[in-house]
Each structure stands twice: as structure tokens, then as C-alpha cells.
Amino acid sequence: MSTKHFNRPAAGDVVDGESGLPDRDKFLGRATKEAVHELGHTFGLEHCTDSKCVMHFSNGLADTDYKQAVFCGQCKPKLIQ
Ligand SMILES: [Zn+2]
Ligand SMILES: [Zn+2]
16 A cells, blocks of 8 residues: 555646756755745735746745745835835
């Protein structure tokens, strides 16, 4: 009996290989984005409508993979204040 199926990605996860990145890099990228996102909240930022902005709310891993680990032109000035 295999327990492998317990480790299957959740529904909505991107298919492996789609980004061309190894899983470890993908995981690190997600972890970095979530950490920066939470840091943004700590500094008083709210969710951003720019889907590429790190403060964009992720509905799933696909959103997290799409956005970047940086603040957009609207969020960055608020952070520096
Ligand atoms: Zn948030
Ligand atoms: Zn933003």
C-alpha cells in the first residue's frame, strides 16, 4: 500500500513543470512571497488589486506563483512612509 496519494497537491495547485522550476525553488518562492506579504500587513499595507504585487490576495497557489515577491508602485510608497 502506498501513502503517496496523501502528498498530492491540493486542487488548484499548478501542475509540476509548468514554471520550469524545481519544486524546492517553487516552495521557496511561495514562502518568500507569503513572508513579504505578511510583513506588508505588519507595516500597515492592505491587499492590492495588482495581481503581480506581493500584497495581492492569493486565492490559491496559482495566484501565489503568478505574483512577484516585490511591492508594486502603489504599495512601495506606503511602506516607506
Ligand atoms: Zn494578506
Ligand atoms: Zn500593490
